[in-house]
Amino acid sequence: MKSMVQKKIGMGVFSVWALVSMSLFVAACSSSAEKSIAGGTTEDAGIVAITDRVVSGVSQKGPFLVGTSVTIQELDGQTLDQTGKSFKSSIKNDKGEFTVKGVNLVSQYALLEVNGYYRNEVTGQKSGGMIILNALTNLQSRDHVNVNLVTHLATGRILKLVQEEGKSFSDAKKQAEQEVLASFGITASMGSSEDLDLFTGEGGAALLAISVLMQRDVSEADFSERIALAAMSFADSGVWAGADKAEVADWAFNVYARFQGSTSAQGINVLAEARNYVESWNDGDSVPPFEKYIYNFWVNEYGLGSCSEKNLYAIQTNTNKMSKYYKYEFSCYKEGWELVRVTRGDDGYLYRSFKEDKxxxxxxxxxxxxxxxxxxxxxxxxxxxxxxxxxxxxxxxxxxxxxxxxxxxxxxxxxxxxxxxxxxxxxxxxxxxxxxxxxxxxxxxxxxxxxxxxxxxxxxxxxxxxxxxxxxxxxxxxxxxxxxxxxxxxxxxxxxxxxxxDDRLDDSESESIDETMVYRDRRSKWGDEFYDLVDIEGNIWMATDMAYYFYESDDNLIYPWDEAKRACPEGWHLPSRQEWNDLLMLVADSSRGIKEGETEYYGVDYKLMGDANDWIDDYYQDDYDGIGNIADFAFVGPHNLYGFNVHPYLYDRSHAFFWTSSDATEEDKSAESATHAYAVSIGLDSVKIVLHDKQTQNAVRCIKG
Incomplete structure (x- = not known):
């Protein structure tokens, strides 16, 4: 014969126990003459009496304190009403363990209630107020029952599934426990909720994560209210949702960011401290890796999806409209989803981000x-x-x-x-x-x-x-x-x-060259400078003008020759006249000498030029009523073929000048004097290597080696 909670119930609606929000107390509704008996006769219901049983377990929020009361309420096998008969004991040690002896019940169904102070996993302190946690259990095949947040949150849901939807007790209990775990982003089976222990296994990791999430940084009164609201939500629909849950997700994201050790995340590492507290309560033994469940919770609530090698560096947006970080963007890094790093200030304030290409x-x-x-x-x-x-x-x-x-x-x-x-x-x-x-x-x-x-x-x-x-x-x-x-x-x-x-950069400063390779120069007190690199025939050139500041008063990025020679970072150097010549000859159709060793290159045209919109042809400017931008002219050919990205001076938008490392006296004995060195002039009408006075200020491009 099957009991009434093992049998599918199709008869009337049996009222679910009320969940008292602030006390967390679950009370049985009194039976009435008009209420249907769900299981028929006692014989049909298959009720099994419990005789002289010893029931033990652990009660954990964190562990309840020694002396906390533990009560087993007898339930009527036909109605699940409390009969008024109970058996009492108390917590006997710092791990929350209890034993209740001499338990005699009219049926196998019982409600366990723990009422007292507990250890707070987030603060490590004893709670300032008492709470009540419950567990609804079948003692027919067990005499060990743990009481915890999962048993508590599942209790009202189990009753509704049995009483209103006609499910068996075992099916209702399994479904309710799965729904509770799923609301915390936990999809794996953790076994029966009465077996969960903070100190043991994957189930313990999940339980500890749930306990930390629900407690977070609030008072016992606020915690009590959160538990009550969540329990009522579960009882009604099997789902925990709403603004309260979004607040928990936002808190979880912040504490997990600190746990990851992000250099831009400030504040106490809450998860590391929680681990230390719980391990100290476990005689110093390690506790399960609960942190991953904290991560899964907020990722699930933000709708970010999976993060793996397949979508590394992908960007997803938080779709939870109740989150204060709604529409904030997250990037998939090797460690998992992270708010893009630019968005956290040194005070911990989180700035919304915007992605412009990379x-x-x-x-x-x-x-x-x-x-x-x-x-x-x-x-x-x-x-x-x-x-x-x-x-x-x-x-x-x-x-x-x-x-x-x-x-x-x-x-x-x-x-x-x-x-x-x-x-x-x-x-x-x-x-x-x-x-x-x-x-x-x-x-x-x-x-x-x-x-x-x-x-x-x-x-x-x-x-x-x-x-x-x-x-x-x-x-x-x-x-x-x-x-x-x-x-x-x-x-x-x-x-x-x-x-x-700086997320586009490789922090290791690897010298492998690809389309996103950037060199980071850390020398300047003004902040790091970043230089795009380009590989031209095996030579690694900076595709950005050097911007190293020698003095606090520096207000430009062009240098006299003596400073140009020492502007490049270690491992790089100012290219010689020969190195520039090799580059220009690769690009040019031909060249010729002009005077005193200077050289002019033909057919370079716009092949080294960056954005055409940056250049103005000073020869044609007057003829075209001031419209001198070369992009306006049909004769502009292919530009920037090598990614060298030459830009003109901002106030002379027809030429760019770069120093070589070659002294005139070294390269050409007929040169004017030691006061001159060779420079490269790149203009719209001609490209030349010419002599410049060493006090002239020109730009610098660095070459690797």
Whole structure:
């Protein structure tokens, strides 16, 4: 014969025990004359009486404290009502162990209730208030019952599945336990919930993770409320969802980021401390690897999916609308999903990110942080909260958090080109909430705060070459564009800061060359500089002009010859005249000597030239009413064939000049004197190796070796 909880029930609705939210107490509803008896007669129901049984187990939130009361409530075999008969004992040691002797019940179904103080896994302290945890069990084939959060959260659900949906007790219990675990991102079978122990096996790891997640950094009262709400949600639908769960996921993401040891993650490593606390309660023995279940929980709640070798460096967006990190982007690294690194400030604040091709930008203005200075617009703190802070030039240079930096002229120009270059359409694109998300936070123009709700102004790391001054990205009603302001020591300007992440870089600085290879130069006090590399016939060239600053007062990236010779980092050097000649001869159709050993190269045309839009042909400029951009002319041929990416001076957009390491007296005894050295002139009309006075300031390209 099968008992009433083993038999499919198709008769009336039997009310589920009420879950009292703040006390966590599960009470049986009283039976009434009108209530259906689910299992028929006692004989039909197959009720098995429990006689003179010793029931033991452990009760854990963390472990309940010695002296905590443990009660076994007798349940009616037909109605599952409490009969009023109970058997009491108490926790006997620091691991939460208990034993209840002489248990005699009218049926095999019992409710265990533990009521008392417990050890908090997150703080390591004894709780400041008491809680109640329950377990609904079948004692027919067991006399060991552990009471924990999984047994507690499953209790109401088991009752509903049996009483309202007609499931057998064993099927209902299995389903309820699976639903509880699934809500925490745990899909593997962990066995019966009454066998789970914080100190043992995979089930213990899962249980410890659930306990840490539900406790997190809240008081016992808030914890009690969370458990009650979750229990009611499970009882009703078998699912835990809502804003409360999203808060737990956000907390889990933050503590897991610290556990991973990210250099930009600040704060206490909560998971490491929780492990230490629990191991100390386990006589120093190690506890199961619960941290992975913390990770699985928030990844599951954010809808990020799997992260493996198959989708390494892929970007996914948090789709949980209740999360405070909704729409934040995460990248699949070897260690798993991580918020893109550019988005965490030194104070732990998380900045939303924006992906521009392979580059990762912060999509919020930098706030005042633990280490950065800054001023709020109109000196109002609320403006910092809305728009971020405004920074002086020297503050902006070092304000970005680890693994990110202030963008260069080239970075911002690339961003603008993504949307068409400049103008109102580009400004609209840069204001998009799911993109760069430029906010009109205004700036301090040297005299007053202006432009809030009208414009956004951002610092660039680059500054003027021949003219001393600074560059900004300005976005207003006219459009989006890069603007220049000449330096004036009597004028202090403050603008917003956006940071560009270094995630595209290989931290090992491997010298293998591919399309994304970048060299990181760490020498400058102003912050790391990054140089694209290109392999031309086995020679590794920097495809970016050298930007090493010798002095604090440096305000350009061109050098006299003596400084040019020592500008390249270790392992690199200023190329000789011969090395430049080899490169130019590879590109040119022919060459000829001109005077005193100088050389002119034919057919180079635009093959070494970077973006055609950066160049102006000064010969044709007047004839074309000031429209001198070479991209406007049909005769422009293929450019940048070798990825060498030559750009003109910002204020002489028809030529670029580079130093060689060759002294005129060494290369040509008929040269003018020791005051000259060889330089490379790359223009639209000609390419030459020529003599320049050593005090002339030219750009530097470095070559490997």
């Amino acid at each position: 580059y990762l930008w912060s999509a919020e203005n930098l706030r005042k942080t633990n280490t950065s200075k800054g001023t709020c617009y109109d000196l109002e703190k609320s403006n910092c909260e809305t728009y971020g802070a405004l920074f002086k030039r020297d503050e902006a240079i070092s304000a970005c958090p680890d693994e990110s930096s202030l963008p260069t002229f080239k970075d911002v120009q690339r961003l603008l080109n993504k949307y068409g270059g400049d103008g109102k359409k580009v400004a609209k694109e840069l204001r998009a909430e799911d993109g760069f998300h430029a906010l009109n936070g205004g700036w301090y123009d040297g005299n007053e705060f202006v432009g809030k709700d009208e414009m956004a102004v951002f610092w660039l790391r680059s500054w003027g070459f021949e003219k001393k001054g600074f560059f900004f990205l300005k976005i207003d009603s006219k459009g989006a564009r890069i603007e220049f302001m000449e330096e004036d020591e009597n004028v202090v300007v403050q603008a917003s800061v956006r940071c560009l992440g």
